[in-house]
Amino acid sequence: MxxxxxxxxxxxxxxxxxxxxxxxxxxxxxxxxxxxxxxxxxxxxxxxxxxxxxxxxxxxxxxxxxxxxxxxxxxxxxxxxxxxxxxxxxxxxxxxxxxxxxxxxxxxxxxxxxxxxxxxxxxxxxxxxxxxxxxxxxxxxxxxxxxxxxxxxxxxxxxxxxxxxxxxxxxxxxxxxxxxxxxxxxxxxxxCAATPGFIVPRIQALAMNEAARMVEEGVASAEDIDKAIRYGFGFRYAVLGLLEFIDWGGGDILYYASRYLEGALGSDRYRSPDVIARNMHEGRIGLRTGAGFLDYSGLDVGAYREQRLKAMVEMLRHFGLARPPVL
Incomplete structure (x- = not known):
């Protein structure tokens, strides 16, 4: 071919x-x-x-x-x-x-x-x-x-x-x-493996249903939820993948946040999978320990962070939100 x-x-x-x-x-x-x-x-x-x-x-x-x-x-x-x-x-x-x-x-x-x-x-x-x-x-x-x-x-x-x-x-x-x-x-x-929903449809189904559920519950207006997705959720994940983002902040943060949301909202849909706790117990918390879902051994962490932040600055420019400082 x-x-x-x-x-x-x-x-x-x-x-x-x-x-x-x-x-x-x-x-x-x-x-x-x-x-x-x-x-x-x-x-x-x-x-x-x-x-x-x-x-x-x-x-x-x-x-x-x-x-x-x-x-x-x-x-x-x-x-x-x-x-x-x-x-x-x-x-x-x-x-x-x-x-x-x-x-x-x-x-x-x-x-x-x-x-x-x-x-x-x-x-x-x-x-x-x-x-x-x-x-x-x-x-x-x-x-x-x-x-x-x-x-x-x-x-x-x-x-x-x-x-x-x-x-x-x-x-x-x-x-x-x-x-x-x-x-x-x-x-x-x-x-990806032959599994229902592949990767993107499986993730987006959860996200879309949760967005619709928040409208149903009166958490916020549809307009404000979509604004939050564009300028918060989508903004970050256009630069950092979901698993990379877990490593960026630390899997322990996701673990404890998930436990709180599960109890506060009374739903096991917020429960973290076993791999999150397992990674914590093995010391694979993320960027600060050199390994999480991804391997950061030998990485210049400072340069890596600056590269990702640079990409976020470009996103700000894309949205017309990059402003000079007030002096």
Whole structure:
């Protein structure tokens, strides 16, 4: 698979269109394959809608300074849509195939099974499911060692993170090839186990439900809760990851704060997991002990702190909140 291998998307819906923009922007030819048999008239409508959305997205990116209008036209020439009956060429030449049909197990298995029998043995196949475990689909694939899940966050053409979830049969070399491909188009891949919710959806479900619960309880207005998220929660975690932030302050702080919240609010949803107490007992409190969830041994702590604070200053500038001192 070359750096600009042809990409095939099974389905021409929202996910297929987002992936098409991401890869075409990075120089790959992309073919969206309609997986449903339609009349010529109905396919023409689908094709016009899919290409129209891609064109609109590129025009928006041009207005936002991501590319020029002329460049948008060049990118546009790399994207095509073909009817189900004409998928042979797109699949036979594809370096990687992404399945993006609705979240119905039987439908996905049907589409993946058909595609896996028509691509070359070296072609990597990925689902983009946001809910179904990869091993619930891999049995439909010929040579499941080249199959895995690649979960994009919407809008796929903008959000850097992509969650890569291999199955029990996935060849580790395939995972590395997919990571390399994604990094080549400017994405930031992370690998996670085949588990419901992956990483981001699992964390954000807790956060979103808690925000909604606070509105329900009258803790604060929706406007003030969202302001708190933008300028406090999101501000810090755009610079420090969640686990890095635990280490930054110390796992012991989280441990005692969690115990208090569990008692004060009468809910075990605030209870810290066993790993927090275990790390404390092992002296892995965080930055100040040289180890926590991350290893800080040999690190210039002063330089590290200044680097992170510098990034926070840049965030202040981004929000227009960086001010000179009053003298």
């Amino acid at each position: 070359t750096m600009r291998s042809p990409i095939a998307c099974l389905g021409a819906g929202r996910m297929g269109r987002g992936i098409a923009v991401a890869f075409a922007y990075a120089g790959h030819p992309v073919t969206m394959i309609d997986v449903k048999s339609r009349s010529a008239e109905d396919f023409a409508k689908l094709e016009a809608d899919a290409l129209g959305e891609v064109r609109t997205t590129l025009a928006t990116l041009a207005r936002l300074g991501m590319l020029s209008g002329g460049d948008a036209e060049t990118v546009m020439t790399r994207v095509s849509v073909v009817p189900a009956a004409e998928h042979d060429s797109a699949l036979s030449h594809a370096g990687m195939v992404f399945e993006g049909v609705p979240e119905i197990v039987d439908l996905k298995r049907e589409v993946l099974a058909a595609a896996s029998g028509q691509v070359s043995r070296d072609t990597i196949i990925a689902s983009t499911t946001s809910t179904i475990l990869v091993d619930d689909l891999s049995g439909a694939i010929e040579h499941p060692d080249r199959f895995l899940n690649v979960h994009w966050l919407n809008p796929a053409y903008l959000i850097p993170l992509v969650e890569v979830s291999p199955g029990a049969a996935t060849d580790p070399a395939i995972v590395e090839k997919v990571k390399e491909l994604l990094e080549g188009i400017g994405k930031v891949p992370v690998v």
